[in-house]
Amino acid sequence: MEISVEQTSELGRKMTVTLPESAVLEKMAPRLQELTRTARVDGFRRGKVPLSIIKKMFGAKVRDEVISDLIQSSYFDALKEKELNPAGYPHIDITENDSQFSYAAGFEIYPTVSLDNVDHFTITKQEASVEESDVDSMIVKLQEQRKTWKPVKRGAKKHDLVTISFSGVSEGENFTNGTAEDQDVEIGAGQMIPGFEDQLKGVKPDETKIFTITFPSDYPHEKLAGKLAEFTVDVTDVQGPVLPDVDADFIKSYGTEDGTTESFRHDIKENMARELKAKLASNVRQSLLNALYDKVSVTLPTSLVDAEIEELLKPYRDLAKKNNMDINMLNLSREQFEEQAKKRVTLNLVVGEIIHQHQLVVDDAKVRARVEEMAQSYDNPEQVIEWYYKDENRLTDVKQAVMDQQVVDWLLAKATVSTEQVDFDTIMNHA
Numbered sequence: 001m002e003i004s005v006e007q008t009s010e011l012g013r014k015m016t017v018t019l020p021e022s023a024v025l026e027k028m029a030p031r032l033q034e035l036t037r038t039a040r041v042d043g044f045r046r047g048k049v050p051l052s053i054i055k056k057m058f059g060a061k062v063r064d065e066v067i068s069d070l071i072q073s074s075y076f077d078a079l080k081e082k083e084l085n086p087a088g089y090p091h092i093d094i095t096e097n098d099s100q101f102s103y104a105a106g107f108e109i110y111p112t113v114s115l116d117n118v119d120h121f122t123i124t125k126q127e128a129s130v131e132e133s134d135v136d137s138m139i140v141k142l143q144e145q146r147k148t149w150k151p152v153k154r155g156a157k158k159h160d161l162v163t164i165s166f167s168g169v170s171e172g173e174n175f176t177n178g179t180a181e182d183q184d185v186e187i188g189a190g191q192m193i194p195g196f197e198d199q200l201k202g203v204k205p206d207e208t209k210i211f212t213i214t215f216p217s218d219y220p221h222e223k224l225a226g227k228l229a230e231f232t233v234d235v236t237d238v239q240g241p242v243l244p245d246v247d248a249d250f251i252k253s254y255g256t257e258d259g260t261t262e263s264f265r266h267d268i269k270e271n272m273a274r275e276l277k278a279k280l281a282s283n284v285r286q287s288l289l290n291a292l293y294d295k296v297s298v299t300l301p302t303s304l305v306d307a308e309i310e311e312l313l314k315p316y317r318d319l320a321k322k323n324n325m326d327i328n329m330l331n332l333s334r335e336q337f338e339e340q341a342k343k344r345v346t347l348n349l350v351v352g353e354i355i356h357q358h359q360l361v362v363d364d365a366k367v368r369a370r371v372e373e374m375a376q377s378y379d380n381p382e383q384v385i386e387w388y389y390k391d392e393n394r395l396t397d398v399k400q401a402v403m404d405q406q407v408v409d410w411l412l413a414k415a416t417v418s419t420e421q422v423d424f425d426t427i428m429n430h431a
Contacts, residue, residue, distance in 0.1 A: 016103070017071075018102035085109055113350055125284055126280060126420050134423075134424040146243075146250070148242045159188055163185075167232050170228065272424070
């Protein structure tokens, strides 16, 4: 086997592999011989078909199969011999003549990743705690999850539920297919386009209101994006929210068995503290990765970026399929995801190099601690822990999360860190 490698770009390589024709014939011979015993050919008894007939009938197909197998096996052998690490699948071009066959494999290789600047960056680490006022706010949210509605005689205000029928016209064309009947709209919930719900403030049952709003420039329906529209709204009903009392039944419905306010607040605070801890850790991780991305420069293989863009597009494809939509209706383009894809590929390469250069290995004790921490949110933690450890595959995601945290810890030790005190709501709802 002869191998030559040509550099076609910074990361592009063209590897040409040449094999003698005898290697092809040697692999073809036993396959053709086997066909003399197994092939069914009109005019011949099974197992009595002459080799010359088999070659004429099946030679081309067998040759294609052999060449495919030879390419697959020799390709990886050639990569190993030339110490090449391809990123993505190769493009193969085959050349044949009477004495030999060769193929050229075009591909990109993984780049060399330098960690020279990795230990010279600054981040701000946020700190927060759960206060009693945060618990008060959470209890209100839990009440709102169980709220009921009661008709009111006053004009509608924020948080009221308004039942309407409406039609919309833009540039002389009705875009609601007539009138949308009996639609429930909660004012302030953001169900409708910006400005629509504000127009419902003050309305009463049996009123009709006509108003104009401009659709957002990024509205998914391209025909309406940025266009002025006139809406005619008929109000059927206005209802105000009624929150349930925080009594023993309400408290027990959220899993606090003794039904006391003290225990309820304690359980809520513990859950909020767990969520806050996870969110703060996530924010630190993201700050570190953002700082890391700004410090490194890596030439990226196009194949990896393209694969990442496809991964980012996948949820939109799934959504379109689920809703029987044409994906093109979402007006998605490669450019919309390219920068995000490049960032993700860059960080994956850099993190991989950190793990490799510094020989980071998953800490089994930290894996156990992570599983035990996750299990605490279930009724029977021991069963959850046992479930994870019964099958090593179930620990894969946990181990990945632990390794991810070990990289974060390594980066954190290298960074200059300042702290910022913030409140719970800022971290959980606005960060």
